[in-house]
Amino acid sequence: MISELLINAFLVTIMLSIAIALIKTRTVIFTVILTSAYSLVAALMFITLDAVDVAFTEASVGAGISTILFLAAMAYLPKKEEESISSEFIPALSCIILGGILIWCSFDLPEIGKLTAPIHQHIVPEYIRGSKEDIGIPNIVTSVLASYRGYDTFGETIVVFTAGVAVLGLLEKKNSTKKNKSQPKQKISKNA
């Protein structure tokens, strides 16, 4: 129990310091690297909550591939972020108020892992039973993700597909307009 508390305190401290460093830094590459580090610590956090699948996703997607994509996109950004001119008082105040409300609400949450919590009473017993007997898969997360909630995962896949196609479309369109612009110029120069 005490070791769990120590680990959680350690992780939260690292997360907080990364978050503060993220606010302070104005260099884009540091922002990208710190975001990646934050994702890794979040992945560790998910492991302490016994959510291994989520931790795996956070580590591979949050810390891995999105960092690479950020770095690839970073090439088109200025190296330094500009200092903000507007006052930081109102954003800070709204963050503190919202954070306070969330912390206040968290006192009403049931204890983590408590069996009598509403979320463990509703449909979860059926999933735990059905995953073994009806589906025959030891990993309940997979059976919920792919079978019980197959529609949702289908939607997720289509979202990934659509997002990918949309970004490709945006970049391709710019590329082709650039090409089209350069072609007439060549023709003119040949005529001249």
Add this chain to the structure above:
Amino acid sequence: MHNNPILRISTKILFAPIILFGLYVQFHGDFGPGGGFQAGVIVASAFILYSLVFGIEAGKKLFPPNVNLILLALGGIIYGGVGIVSMILGDEFLAYNILGSSPQSGQHIGILLVEFGVGLTVSNVMIALFNAFASYDKIKEK
């Protein structure tokens, strides 16, 4: 980066094990943590690593962009196709029980195919995004 021997050789050594690990995560998702999303990202990272070290053109030669786009769509089609096959066989959309001889084996086949579709789409979207960002600059310069 292209001439650094340490990077070149370690990429060559790592490339196959990364894909192998991706396949393990993909098809072992029924028994341990993992599944299509994570596996897709891991497989994509192998190709992106290759493109980073050997250059985007070499990466495109290894994995042609038109194949990439076809596979990108194929993942979603596999997922939806499993649902439609289960409908044709006389059950509901994405009800896997009917796909196998017993409900359990049907579920196994369905989940395996569906996860494969997810992995295919995710990995190819990631590779396509990286290629789009990485080659955008070159065309802009021309």
